[in-house]
Amino acid sequence: MTYFKFELIHRSKKSRARVGRIHTPHGIIDTPNFVAVGTNGTVKALNNTMLHDIGLQLMFCNTYHMMLQPGTDIVRQAGGLHSFIQRKLPIITDSGGFQVFSLAYGSVADELKSRGTKKQGGCVLKITEEGVLFRSYRDGSKVLLTPESSIKAQKDLGADIIIPFDELPPYHIARDALKKSLDRTHRWEKRSLEAHLKNPQEQAMYAVVHGGIDPDLRKESCAILTELPFDGFAVGGSMGKTKDEMHTLLSLTLPLLPEDKPNHLLGIGDLPSIERSVPLGIDTFDSSYPTRAARHGILLTKQGPLNITKSEYATNFNSIEKGCLCPACHHFSLAYIHHLFKARELTCMSLATVHNLYFMVQLMEKYRKQIQEDLI
């Protein structure tokens, strides 16, 4: 395949961190890098032109949401996701599995607080070898998602990188049930890969390593999936309650993955997690953290996050961060953005979002530079 290539540019002498370059039909992704989440085909509060302008190289869209609205057939009619949402740079889609199951079980945080299952447990109706039957959150209709239908949907969407259909077991699960889920996930991933390879469409597919918080099952998952011709590896599933647990699991998992293929960490991209995972060899991180934080008035700076709604910013006429070249910092002051938040103007959401994403672009560039210099 010449349309997808992972080029390893530099391995740190200090850790497993590496600088690389993922080549896709829609351009290059320098790694390590951050992936913005644009669930419905847009990063919330931005348009795709603005996203392009700040140099964000990879965008994550959610197949589950696009299936229910507008429907992947409409996206296909539009000529695929790039054409429909007018993005010229690379896109990655997930399988839809994560959303189906996380709506059923809630997030790990929900689960730990006993939320989630009670609230939305009715969404998943049945899990069989074939796939998962769930109820649409939009119109209540029954939808069957299988490895084949997920890949069909992802073919309609036409992202540069796609993900095989997997099950997301809850954090609280007995080992037997976890093992059973893992085996089925491996069969589902294999079926997904086969469906994909019948019609590659210049897309690349990353496997999803599962096994929950069980080290042996994680090892088993790596062993099985690395035997298959995937183009890269994503680490998914529950990785424990704490960042230490996650660090332990990733430290164990990543050395078992081939060095010449890219590694993605699914759904995790808060700043401390990125800082701890880059030295382990994670190449890309997707997370809605920077964009969701922005909409709540949390602005990322080199000195740490600041809460723009605090009254101390009402008369601060400096930009969010001195020297930042993002459109928000280039034009507007903390005092003005504070005012927009206080006045509940939608405009504040887009200014905060564009700043936080530009911060991530700069942060990842800094990591790449530090790895090149063997500093991390």
Add this chain to the structure above:
Amino acid sequence: MTYFKFELIHRSKKSRARVGRIHTPHGIIDTPNFVAVGTNGTVKALNNTMLHDIGLQLMFCNTYHMMLQPGTDIVRQAGGLHSFIQRKLPIITDSGGFQVFSLAYGSVADELKSRGTKKQGGCVLKITEEGVLFRSYRDGSKVLLTPESSIKAQKDLGADIIIPFDELPPYHIARDALKKSLDRTHRWEKRSLEAHLKNPQEQAMYAVVHGGIDPDLRKESCAILTELPFDGFAVGGSMGKTKDEMHTLLSLTLPLLPEDKPNHLLGIGDLPSIERSVPLGIDTFDSSYPTRAARHGILLTKQGPLNITKSEYATNFNSIEKGCLCPACHHFSLAYIHHLFKARELTCMSLATVHNLYFMVQLMEKYRKQIQEDLI
């Protein structure tokens, strides 16, 4: 005054319509023109860079809102409104009176439907010769607004064009009460002008012609206000229930105003009203119609407004309007914008808003061309 000048470029041979150019310290306003409303120092869902890029020459900010949040003292500290909101082009502010009174009485539409007074009647506590005492909608504190304090606030804001403090009497008002209100408004406008002229600060001031739906009182208002050295004239107050009533009142009023000064129609800028008022000699119109309509999914086109949320647009991959050069039409399809509305993405608000405002920019350019050719 050299910092403000109204240049009359062409009088139509067919009507009282004229093409002009208002020169201000922040640049030119070609007339007739549409004025975007940016109540809190931003057009809702856009930022001021985007507004600049589509060529919208005049923006309306509301003194009442800026007084309560962030406070005009903070805007003054920032170096005035242009600096605070980062707008390089001209700005007009109102006196705050309209908002105080309309929050008390509701809009004419509210009044006709017996809404408004019941809901928010408690806001205005007392009207005296000195001014109006009202309760802040933000924190419940009592605020006294007088001609002098309104002008002080507008000096802090530093817009290119400012408005004297006036009373907005309700539509349903006895003639005696209307006459009493009108006389007081004239005294308030005179006090405002005096306060302004003590410290002109390169600002221009437009008088506000009142008199409600009483032709004689409108004539009286013109006679009194045109004796004073105002830089332009705005038509305010209630103009009846129908567009015909408004047309009759404006037909009567405008010939009584000096031809060498600009005329503004306050708060009215729907398309039929603009079409009927341009031939009467109105030069500028401010209205939140195009931006509010946008946020509700109503997109303006040469073929009439369309409702983007209708299912027929789900698979329409054309732009909103063929040939439109706005950023929304340049990049995105009806189907995508329909999808963003259906998925409740904030992004749809800014795309719809930028399109509708660009439509207004183009529409007013068309009117200017037609007047130049004596077609209207």
